[in-house]
Amino acid sequence: MAFEGLADRLQSTIQKIKGKGKVSEADVKAMMREVRLALLEADVNFKVVKEFVKNVNERAVGQEVMKSLTPGQQVIKVVKEELTKLMGGEESKIAASNRPPTVVMMVGLQGAGKTTTTGKLANLLRKKYNRKPLLAAADIYRPAAIQQLETLGKQLSMPVFSLGDQVSPVEIARKAIEHAKEEHHDYVLIDTAGRLHVDETLMDELKKVKEVAQPDEILLVVDAMTGQDAVNVAESFNEQLGLTGVVLTKLDGDTRGGAALSIRSVTETPIKFVGMGEKLDALETFHPERMASRILG
Numbered sequence: 001m002a003f004e005g006l007a008d009r010l011q012s013t014i015q016k017i018k019g020k021g022k023v024s025e026a027d028v029k030a031m032m033r034e035v036r037l038a039l040l041e042a043d044v045n046f047k048v049v050k051e052f053v054k055n056v057n058e059r060a061v062g063q064e065v066m067k068s069l070t071p072g073q074q075v076i077k078v079v080k081e082e083l084t085k086l087m088g089g090e091e092s093k094i095a096a097s098n099r100p101p102t103v104v105m106m107v108g109l110q111g112a113g114k115t116t117t118t119g120k121l122a123n124l125l126r127k128k129y130n131r132k133p134l135l136a137a138a139d140i141y142r143p144a145a146i147q148q149l150e151t152l153g154k155q156l157s158m159p160v161f162s163l164g165d166q167v168s169p170v171e172i173a174r175k176a177i178e179h180a181k182e183e184h185h186d187y188v189l190i191d192t193a194g195r196l197h198v199d200e201t202l203m204d205e206l207k208k209v210k211e212v213a214q215p216d217e218i219l220l221v222v223d224a225m226t227g228q229d230a231v232n233v234a235e236s237f238n239e240q241l242g243l244t245g246v247v248l249t250k251l252d253g254d255t256r257g258g259a260a261l262s263i264r265s266v267t268e269t270p271i272k273f274v275g276m277g278e279k280l281d282a283l284e285t286f287h288p289e290r291m292a293s294r295i296l297g
């Protein structure tokens with residue numbers, strides 16, 4: 001399960017301080033040394049860890065905590081609040097344009113789960129928000145990506161806009177949006193091309209698609225299992241394209257959690273959804289507070 005190691009370590013660390021009737025500065029320091037190590041071992045970005053420890057220390061050593069009736073529990077509350085803040089604080093909702101269709105560009109590297117997530121997001125939009133999305137197949141490079149999206153569309157009984165792999169992604173995006181307007185779709189999810197690595201050709205193309213599609217939302221799909229690589233990928237995409245959100249996939253796997261805890265802080269981009277499995281209903285809205293509770297027990 002995701003975060004298992006981190007959760008175990010943090011929970012046993014905070015357990016020690018939980019019931020204490022008196023908490024000294026040294027107690028907090030000792031706890032935070034262990035918390036720091038646990039976070040680093042979970043592959044959380046070191047700058048993020050440093051900032052986090054500093055913030056908790058500042059608040060936990062303060063008067064309100066030390067002088068409270070349950071200082072142990074107050075310290076834990078501070079840890080939880082800071083962890084929540086680290087992951088963005090509030091839930092961050094998907095954009096909804098007041099001039100439909102809302103255009104969502106799905107971007108990411110190959111294998112991250114972009115195409116699957118496009119299908120899952122369409123499913124979620126319909127189920128949870130009663131929307132009528134159109135899927136657009138603009139990944140013309142990966143063999144079978146178009147077919148994969150069409151298969152997902154069939155499974156969902158949802159239309160997929162495709163012009164084959166001989167038309168440019170820019171043209172596909174443009175036509176898909178026109179088509180969505182004609183057919184009164186309120187969302188267009190554009191599945192763009194991925195590559196194995198971030199490269200200039202890919203970014204140039206995505207920039208062109210962005211220019212034409214004028215998306216309300218650019219969602220980067222990254223694989224939580226890849227840890228700090230996911231954070232680096234998010235940084236590059238954000239610099240080049242300006243992301244509005246991140247979808248973290250494969251959180252059902254045994255990821256240590258580094259990406260989930262670092263991405264928001266490093267890129268200032270909120271995690272909006274998490275992938276919890278391969279099935280089409282395995283996409284969830286990301287709730288920072290619930291995630292923090294899950295980690296801290």
Ligand code: GDP
Pocket residue numbers: 108109110111112113114115116117194249250251252253274275276277278282
């Ligand atoms: P793309 O190259 O980024 O479009 O990747 P795909 O959508 O083809 O996904 C790559 C693989 O990851 C597929 O086998 C998916 O079923 C799998 N996958 C995607 N999201 C998740 C997830 O949240 N959990 C798990 N376990 N597998 C996922």
